[in-house]
Amino acid sequence: MSHETLDAAAGTLPAEAIDAIERAATSAHRHDELFSERAANIRQSAVRDVFDISMRPGLVSLAGGSPYLQSLPLERLAATAAKIISEDGLTALQYSSGQGSEELRAQICEVMAAEGIRDALPQNVVITAGSQSAQDVATKVFCNPGDVVLVEDPTYVGALNTFEAYQVQVETVAMDESGLVPDLLEARIAALQLAGKNVKFLYTIPNFNNPSGITLAKERRQKVVDICRNANILVLEDNPYGLLRYSGEPLEPLRAENPDDVIYMGSFSKIFAPGLRIGWALVPEHLQRRYYLAAEAVTLCPPAFNQMLVSAYLRDYDWKGQIGTYRGLYAERCNAMLAALTEHMPAGTTWTTPEGGFFVWVTLPEGVDTYPLLHKAIDAGVVFIPGAAFTPSDEPSNKLRLAFSAVPPEAIAEGVRRLAPVLQEAIAAL
DSSP states (O other), X not given: OOHHHHHHHTXXXXXXXXXXXXXXXXXXXXXXXXXOTGGGGOOOOHHHHHHHHTTSTTOEEOOOOOOOGGGSOHHHHHHHHHHHHHHHHHHHTSOOOTTOOHHXXXXXXXXXXXXTOOOOOGGGEEXXXXXXXXXXXXHHHHOOTTOEXXXXXXXXXXXXXXXXXXXXXXXXXXXXXTEEOHHHHHHHHHHHHHTTOOEEEEEEOOSSOTTTOOXXXXXXXXXXXXXXXXXXXXEEEEOSSTTXXXXXXXXXXXXXXXXXXXXXXXXXXXXXXXXXXXXXXXXXXXXXXXXXXXXXXXXXXXXXXXXXXXXXXXXXXXXXXXXXXXXXXXXXXXXXXXXXXXXXOOTXXXXXXXXXXXXXXXXXXXXXXXXXXXXXXXXXXXXXXXXXGGSSOOSOOSEEEEEOTTSOHHHHHHHHHHHHHHHHHHHHTO
16 A cells, blocks of 8 residues: 555545646656666555654544653753754764764763663764664675565564665564564574575564564573574664663663674664664674774764764753653553553454553454555544554554554543444454
8 A cells, every 4th residue: 555545545635746646657657767676675664654644633643653752851952952052063063973972872881781781882882873774784784685684573664674675585483472482483594594595684672572562581582692693693683662661670682691693773762852863783893893884884974963962961861760751651651552452442352561662562353454444444533553564474464553652541542442443343344
């Protein structure tokens, strides 16, 4: 389902915009032969499609995994930003180091220490444009067309788009309620290598997986790394939500005890502000040089002003206290989501119970395809993300993702109430 089809169905595109799209479609054929093979694999994200629709007035959006920025001290941040420009504008507005500022890289090591990585060195940290860019660089550095990347099923749609663009073969490994299943991972690697496939890395979101909300159990974490190490496969650990556990201490990252075998990716998008587009990769020392050069070739340098604002936030603000505020807000909203699902969802549906993060994963009976239900949900006044967006398979999916992070509890309850009859009708039609 295309971006244009979704928008038109939602009534968000004016007639002149539709005309422009049609003109572009008829005039573009002269240049079709100029596209690379890689370009054919670059597709509009279903999540981005639905984000556009979510702007329609009156809709309750349970689609976007956005942080609740209203809890930030915005006036104070504005003063900090103004001070950076007025006092250090010539630095803030100039080119910066391709690896990122030394101050921020040292501060990032302190952030990772709070997550359980206590041996990180600033020289092995590369600042990136969010963790999305870190995924892109890793794929470019390690993967040739036709190589295999392993992912959890389901997994982050942005990572899938990156892997497809680089023409790699994406293979899934199933999860259960305790996350990635080590025995299935080992069996999948063995089968692929027996078939002559070149498996480069496992991409995993061990904490509060996007989209499922599932967390990889503590007792499985080292097993996963050991299996990959024994097969000479890297682990690409994506951990944007790790500090957003609702209670207790964060689980130790896969990288903590495995400095040579894990590329760890973090981001300030969920714990501070996504608009700054500041993330990072902690790269094993023996891989750092090529990774850094590849990152520099894409962005030349991460934005100096954005880095300086993040550094000021980490230095002068109670960033750990803000994370505590986020935890409380998201726990309240998660509880509101789970309560609404319990009250309104029809028989035959199940859902995950996340320990942190932004998402709940809903499963409908076999035979229900949630993608066509999106239009009916929009008509009912609610938006979700269909499960098909989070798997490389082209098969229909009976799952959907609901996000609660940016939605007040009362709106969450109303959104689920609107969604329930749409799902009930689909189940009754089986």
